[in-house]
Amino acid sequence: MIETLGVLSPIPGISGREDAVREAVLDRVAPYVDEASVDSMGNLDCVKRSKNGHGEKVMVCAHMDEVGLMVAQIDSNGLLKCRTVGGIDPRVLTAQRVRVGQDNIPGVIGMKPIHLSKPEERTKNPKIQDLSVDVGGSSKEETEKWIKVGDGATFDTKFEPVGDLVKGKAFDDRMGCAVLVELLKEAFPFELHGVFTVQEEVGLRGAKVAGYRINPRVCVTLEGTICDDLPDDKDRGRTTRLGDGAVITLRDRSVVCDRRLVSVLMKVAERDEIPFQWKRPLAGGTDAGSVHLSREGIPSCVVSTPCRYIHSPASMASPEDAEAVVRLVRNSLEELCSVAGEIDGRSNWKT
Amino acid sequence: MEDLIKRLSEAYGPSGAEEGIREMIQGEIEDCVDEMRVDTMGNLIARKKVGEGPRVMIAAHMDEIGLIVTHVDEKGFLRVAPVGGVHPLYVSACTFVFQDGVVATAGVEPVKDGKIPSMDKMYLDVGAPNKKECPVSVGDVAVYQVPFQSQCGRWIGKSMDDRIGCAILVQLLKEISSGASELFAVFTVQEELGCRGAVTSAFGVDPQIALAVDVTRTGDVPECQPMEVSLGKGPAVKVKDSGMIAHPEVRKRLVELAEEKQIPYQLEVLTAGATDAMSMQLTKEGVPAGCLSIPSRYVHQPGQIVDASDSRNAVELLKAFLEKPPCQG
Numbered sequence: 001m002i003e004t005l006g007v008l009s010p011i012p013g014i015s016g017r018e019d020a021v022r023e024a025v026l027d028r029v030a031p032y033v034d035e036a037s038v039d040s041m042g043n044l045d046c047v048k049r050s051k052n053g054h055g056e057k058v059m060v061c062a063h064m065d066e067v068g069l070m071v072a073q074i075d076s077n078g079l080l081k082c083r084t085v086g087g088i089d090p091r092v093l094t095a096q097r098v099r100v101g102q103d104n105i106p107g108v109i110g111m112k113p114i115h116l117s118k119p120e121e122r123t124k125n126p127k128i129q130d131l132s133v134d135v136g137g138s139s140k141e142e143t144e145k146w147i148k149v150g151d152g153a154t155f156d157t158k159f160e161p162v163g164d165l166v167k168g169k170a171f172d173d174r175m176g177c178a179v180l181v182e183l184l185k186e187a188f189p190f191e192l193h194g195v196f197t198v199q200e201e202v203g204l205r206g207a208k209v210a211g212y213r214i215n216p217r218v219c220v221t222l223e224g225t226i227c228d229d230l231p232d233d234k235d236r237g238r239t240t241r242l243g244d245g246a247v248i249t250l251r252d253r254s255v256v257c258d259r260r261l262v263s264v265l266m267k268v269a270e271r272d273e274i275p276f277q278w279k280r281p282l283a284g285g286t287d288a289g290s291v292h293l294s295r296e297g298i299p300s301c302v303v304s305t306p307c308r309y310i311h312s313p314a315s316m317a318s319p320e321d322a323e324a325v326v327r328l329v330r331n332s333l334e335e336l337c338s339v340a341g342e343i344d345g346r347s348n349w350k351t
Numbered sequence: 352m353e354d355l356i357k358r359l360s361e362a363y364g365p366s367g368a369e370e371g372i373r374e375m376i377q378g379e380i381e382d383c384v385d386e387m388r389v390d391t392m393g394n395l396i397a398r399k400k401v402g403e404g405p406r407v408m409i410a411a412h413m414d415e416i417g418l419i420v421t422h423v424d425e426k427g428f429l430r431v432a433p434v435g436g437v438h439p440l441y442v443s444a445c446t447f448v449f450q451d452g453v454v455a456t457a458g459v460e461p462v463k464d465g466k467i468p469s470m471d472k473m474y475l476d477v478g479a480p481n482k483k484e485c486p487v488s489v490g491d492v493a494v495y496q497v498p499f500q501s502q503c504g505r506w507i508g509k510s511m512d513d514r515i516g517c518a519i520l521v522q523l524l525k526e527i528s529s530g531a532s533e534l535f536a537v538f539t540v541q542e543e544l545g546c547r548g549a550v551t552s553a554f555g556v557d558p559q560i561a562l563a564v565d566v567t568r569t570g571d572v573p574e575c576q577p578m579e580v581s582l583g584k585g586p587a588v589k590v591k592d593s594g595m596i597a598h599p600e601v602r603k604r605l606v607e608l609a610e611e612k613q614i615p616y617q618l619e620v621l622t623a624g625a626t627d628a629m630s631m632q633l634t635k636e637g638v639p640a641g642c643l644s645i646p647s648r649y650v651h652q653p654g655q656i657v658d659a660s661d662s663r664n665a666v667e668l669l670k671a672f673l674e675k676p677p678c679q680g
Contacts, residue, residue, distance in 0.1 A: 235422075235424040235425055236424070237424075237430055250489070250490040251367060251490070256366065256367035256544070278489050278490065280421045280422065280489070281419045281421050281432060282419060282421065282434075292392070293547060293550045293551060295554055295555075296390055296551050296552075296555040297390055297555075298391070299391060343391055345390035345391045345392075345394075346391065346555065347388070347390070347396075347555040
């Protein structure tokens with residue numbers, strides 16, 4: 001599981017440029033799935049046919065895209081002016097190493113050295129317009145040999161263990177992708193659609209068409225989610241905590257998870273002694289926001305792995321939490337499918 | 352209708368937990384519809400064929416705004432976040448109630464310079480001595496606790512947005528026996544979270560014409576933003592809000608029928624806010640949509656005020672609409 005995360009994490013893949021991630025995922029799931037297809041948006045749908053069971057479709061999705069930068073202009077000095085793709089706080093960009101374009105050209109988001117900056121400059125937060133990516137080109141013409149407008153730029157972060165944790169970029173949502181790859185290795189008594197979606201970070205877009213096309217009985221969204229568990233003396237609650245296990249969403253900004261599905265997840269976690277925690281209600285949004293509104297409504301829930309420092313150059317996560325997510329989802333899917341059958345209120349009227 | 356709006360207004364039903372409202376409505380309408388069902392998201396869809404004609408979907412939302420518990424601290428105080436558009440100004444001095452009847456007082460941490468505190472400076476207090484004995488859990492939702500009152504020809508209570516629409520739609524189902532439409536009365540969920548229930552219910556109903564019945568603001572109170580809508584001057588035919596521009600034929604038909612039947616009406620241009628009509632209009636290949644609004648003062652505040660005659664006139668105008676729906680041929 002963590003080995004898969006180690007492979008997927010460093011791959012560049014801003015929203016709309018998920019190709020390399022998709023290839024790596026396909027490479028890893030190919031031995032296990034019966035069929036895989038890519039839709040017009042770029043979502044990868046990996047189908048695992050039912051083993052000794054019924055033909056109901058169960059969708060489990062995770063998004064391949066990550067937040068990052070897109071080259072908007074190459075200036076006369078050969079520097080790249082970029083725009084953010086997805087939610088990025090410009091403060092996390094300063095003085096970072098990045099990789100640009102399909103050839104992974106190394107670049108640096110330059111900052112004036114302290115010798116040259118004025119004290120008041122050092123207290124101000126930069127805007128994206130103030131920052132440039134330096135790829136070593138000395139002129140527009142030279143840089144254009146390697147980089148084109150529209151190329152993506154992502155953080156250049158090594159994946160590695162840190163104590164009992166792991167560190168790397170894009171855990172939101174390569175963590176979900178790694179969990180999903182693991183689930184696709186199993187056999188289930190229903191038709192499993194493992195969907196690796198695109199463009200989640202720019203508005204839950206890929207999942208919208210995937211949910212419509214597949215039209216599953218139930219959908220579980222997998223996320224690498226916000227974790228704000230560093231010490232502070234205020235007793236105000238945390239979104240999630242590292243090491244406290246799989247994260248179950250009650251509701252976030254995009255979806256109210258059906259309580260009957262949430263209670264299946266909770267019961268399975270308690271029955272199988274899988275550590276779990278509630279995500280603080282209303283924090284964040286996920287692909288479930290799109291999927292649950294597909295057609296006449298698709299019963300949806302969300303299970304996540306807590307990841308510190310998401311949407312920044314380096315996130316941290318606990319392999320044990322990720323294993324808990326794999327177990328919780330694997331052990332819940334069949335009952336989720338059966339309970340979703342009872343929830344299903346699709347029209348059978350002739351209109 | 353007054354007895355029904357009293358019960359609907361006082362009942363508990365925030366976005367995502369509308370079942371109490373749904374059951375109340377199911378009990379009211381079961382004898383006067385052809386059939387009804389609850390869809391996957393929890394929308395109640397009632398079908399009543401009142402004559403030959405198009406499928407007309409009329410939606411009113413069951414859900415109301417509220418506060419969701421995000422954290423119970425060691426001392427038993429509850430941190431909360433808004434469900435729908437809850438303004439901190441309205442929260443700070445109110446009493447709230449949870450689904451199981453637990454009551455909570457809103458507390459506010461000291462704020463400087465008399466400023467309006469933000470939601471993270473507020474908490475709910477149920478009187479619990481500590482976390483362990485607190486009867487409320489993370490994820491529970493509280494709504495305003497307000498007794499209904501009828502006076503001066505007005506109805507005063509919480510969540511007239513949109514229980515008044517629900518009451519009007521129930522009344523319509525009870526009264527209408529003939530027309531030229533197949534009526535789908537849909538009591539929707541999660542409108543306050545972005546008109547979500549109407550997305551899936553409209554997909555299932557596949558209407559040929561859609562109307563929302565919801566509240567709108569008024570321009571008849573001291574020092575308010577200019578707006579052409581007043582309490583008691585009839586239901587308002589929506590021209591536009593920030594989510595939808597009404598289909599011109601739908602709007603025109605409502606106006607023509609009001610004039611023909613001498614039902615008082617007003618025209619509404621709302622600068623902020625949206626209704627289920629936004630979702631219904633964009634369903635599948637698009638649906639001619641509009642909205643009949645009930646003027647309400649103090650929308651999203653604990654004590655909303657609507658005029659009884661506006662609701663009565665809305666029922667009459669909807670009946671006329673179903674007898675002569677627009678966009679035919």
